Amino acid sequence: MTAATLTTAPAAPSPTSAPVPPPAGGVAAAARQSVAMAWRGLVKIRRTPEQLFDVTLQPIIFTLMFTYIFGGAIAGSVQDYLPTIIPGILVQTVITTSVVTGTQLREDMDKGVFDRFRSLPIARIAPLAGALLADSVRYLIATTLTIVMGLIMGWRPGGGVLAVVGAGLLVMFVAWAVSWIWAFVGMIARTASSVQGISMLIMFPLTFLSNAFVPADTLPGWLRSFVQVNPVSHLVTAVRELTGTGTATSEVTWTLVGAALVVVVLAPLAVRAYMRKA
Amino acid sequence: MTTNAIEATGLVKVFGRNRAVDGVDLTVPTGSVYGVLGPNGAGKTTTIKMLATLLRPDGGSARVLGHDVVREPQAVRALIGVTGQYASVDEDMSATENLVLFGRLLGLSTRAARTKAVELLEEFGLSDAARRPLKQFSGGMRRRLDLAASLIARPPLIFLDEPTTGLDPRTRNQMWDTVRRLVAEGSTVLLTTQYLDEADQLADRIAVIDRGQVVAEGTADDLKRSVGAQALQVTVPTTTPPGGAPPADAAARALAAVTGHDAARTALGGPDADGSVRLTVPLESPDHVADVLLRLREDRVDILGLSLSRPSLDEVFLTLTGHTAEQQDPEAENPNETPKVQVPA
Numbered sequence: 344m345t346a347a348t349l350t351t352a353p354a355a356p357s358p359t360s361a362p363v364p365p366p367a368g369g370v371a372a373a374a375r376q377s378v379a380m381a382w383r384g385l386v387k388i389r390r391t392p393e394q395l396f397d398v399t400l401q402p403i404i405f406t407l408m409f410t411y412i413f414g415g416a417i418a419g420s421v422q423d424y425l426p427t428i429i430p431g432i433l434v435q436t437v438i439t440t441s442v443v444t445g446t447q448l449r450e451d452m453d454k455g456v457f458d459r460f461r462s463l464p465i466a467r468i469a470p471l472a473g474a475l476l477a478d479s480v481r482y483l484i485a486t487t488l489t490i491v492m493g494l495i496m497g498w499r500p501g502g503g504v505l506a507v508v509g510a511g512l513l514v515m516f517v518a519w520a521v522s523w524i525w526a527f528v529g530m531i532a533r534t535a536s537s538v539q540g541i542s543m544l545i546m547f548p549l550t551f552l553s554n555a556f557v558p559a560d561t562l563p564g565w566l567r568s569f570v571q572v573n574p575v576s577h578l579v580t581a582v583r584e585l586t587g588t589g590t591a592t593s594e595v596t597w598t599l600v601g602a603a604l605v606v607v608v609l610a611p612l613a614v615r616a617y618m619r620k621a
Numbered sequence: 622m623t624t625n626a627i628e629a630t631g632l633v634k635v636f637g638r639n640r641a642v643d644g645v646d647l648t649v650p651t652g653s654v655y656g657v658l659g660p661n662g663a664g665k666t667t668t669i670k671m672l673a674t675l676l677r678p679d680g681g682s683a684r685v686l687g688h689d690v691v692r693e694p695q696a697v698r699a700l701i702g703v704t705g706q707y708a709s710v711d712e713d714m715s716a717t718e719n720l721v722l723f724g725r726l727l728g729l730s731t732r733a734a735r736t737k738a739v740e741l742l743e744e745f746g747l748s749d750a751a752r753r754p755l756k757q758f759s760g761g762m763r764r765r766l767d768l769a770a771s772l773i774a775r776p777p778l779i780f781l782d783e784p785t786t787g788l789d790p791r792t793r794n795q796m797w798d799t800v801r802r803l804v805a806e807g808s809t810v811l812l813t814t815q816y817l818d819e820a821d822q823l824a825d826r827i828a829v830i831d832r833g834q835v836v837a838e839g840t841a842d843d844l845k846r847s848v849g850a851q852a853l854q855v856t857v858p859t860t861t862p863p864g865g866a867p868p869a870d871a872a873a874r875a876l877a878a879v880t881g882h883d884a885a886r887t888a889l890g891g892p893d894a895d896g897s898v899r900l901t902v903p904l905e906s907p908d909h910v911a912d913v914l915l916r917l918r919e920d921r922v923d924i925l926g927l928s929l930s931r932p933s934l935d936e937v938f939l940t941l942t943g944h945t946a947e948q949q950d951p952e953a954e955n956p957n958e959t960p961k962v963q964v965p966a
Contacts, residue, residue: 375728382725387711454712463727464695
């Protein structure tokens with residue numbers, strides 16, 4: 344068959360540029376677009392509250408379970424274990440929650456609406472930053488519930504209210520930073536369940552092979568050296584010191600530096616991977 | 622104005638071993654509806670995705686309203702609206718929430734985005750469903766909302782990827798009216814379709830795509846003419862009148878005298894002697910129809926029927942690609958696709 348091109352191309356049309364659109368607007372516009380995307384995330388959470396099961400039930404069940412199981416064995420009594428376990432369980436629960444960000448992002452990206460986001464003249468980082476921002480709500484719920492559970496069970500943090508709030512914010516910030524890792528994994532993984540698998544494979548040993556549940560000096564030497572360099576241990580120690588005595592030690596600084604480093608490295612990687620999908 | 626909304630040359634996209642788009646050239650004049658017609662898997666959607674900056678071309682280049690799709694994607698994105706089965710709205714949000722979200726992303730304040738959402742829902746007849754979950758939307762409502770979401774910034778160029786696939790005829794007609802209104806308001810529309818009558822009804826120009834290549838381009842009439850001229854069909858009885866010649870022979874002589882073509886005969890069967898024969902000749906000009914009728918009257922040939930037909934786009938597609946457009950929805954077929962002049966005998 345012949346390619347029947349029936350008409351000659353229109354005579355030399357010099358494509359006059361259409362009115363140039365307003366410039367993208369830089370950082371301010373990107374921030375505004377991220378906030379709009381975060382609003383979308385909040386609407387979705389409000390629409391499907393059942394996705395908050397993990398951040399509501401897990402803090403309650405884990406706190407009860409671990410405290411009563413390990414309390415007597417590790418600290419002699421439940422009451423004496425609380426200052427150790429509450430910071431530990433707080434870190435473990437909230438950090439693990441960040442995994443959901445990656446799996447949900449992966450699921451979300453397979454939907455048609457993400458193609459529309461890509462076709463809009465918006466900052467490329469906005470859909471990712473918005474999703475991560477909205478998930479702060481999850482960390483807030485998990486943090487609050489764990490702390491309240493601890494208080495109900497008799498935990499009396501010596502650091503005072505401000506120190507406890509500060510510790511909660513620190514944990515939330517680290518969880519947010521870590522969620523960039525899962526956002527990146529979400530971009531490069533093929534399915535949501537593989538994101539779940541990969542991240543659990545990393546998170547499970549990282550949170551349990553730390554000083555979250557047991558004092559590191561009871562461990563065999565090789566394990567102790569791992570636990571001592573594990574960034575999760577530094578966060579747990581920072582939170583313990585904050586809530587216990589109200590002092591912010593160098594552990595806080597190191598944790599903040601580490602978390603910022605994760606964001607600086609992973610955020611560009613995640614955005615690059617996201618754009619490549621386009 | 623000779624400005625073109627889209628100028629694409631040699632677009633190529635390769636997925637693994639499959640050359641989904643294999644050197645597509647497109648020139649879409651501003652202010653027109655341009656139809657890209659082809660069966661499933663012909664490369665229509667891939668082509669649109671490249672033009673809409675959703676896919677990076679592996680070869681060739683394209684300018685959309687003067688901006689290169691690879692070098693200036695953000696400039697292109699500011700000028701286009703994309704609606705397709707992939708570029709849709711968020712299922713988990715209400716119609717209003719979707720439109721507010723897209724309005725805010727495009728830089729409107731929350732209040733302005735809300736006003737815009739109300740306007741658009743009104744315009745697309747979705748006000749009553751504004752708060753209903755999208756899962757309860759019919760296919761037509763979804764498609765209208767998808768389109769409304771593309772129109773927040775009133776982009777001068779709108780991509781519609783199969784806007785009516787799966788819609789019932791009434792909803793499809795509504796969508797056609799919407800497209801016509803957009804163009805009347807000055808937009809340029811590039812639409813893909815597997816429905817031949819849709820391209821025929823809406824598009825000023827049509828590119829027929831098959832296996833990643835443009836196999837024909839032109840107006841619907843151009844395409845039909847490329848396949849053949851109009852055809853005149855005369856149906857006569859098989860029974861020879863007493864003392865006369867067989868009607869088929871007499872009619873064939875009359876047709877040959879007027880048009881200069883030998884008629885193709887098709888026996889139409891019928892019970893025993895009551896059968897009929899259809900004679901078909903190509904027709905250069907519709908004026909010849911009157912001459913044929915006069916000549917038949919002079920020769921005293923009784924005819925049973927006479928019709929004038931142009932080839933349908935279906936036939937065009939078959940001729941150009943060697944196969945029919947697949948997956949046609951029989952319900953959506955337009956019985957009046959072929960203009961016919963029926964003259965009772």
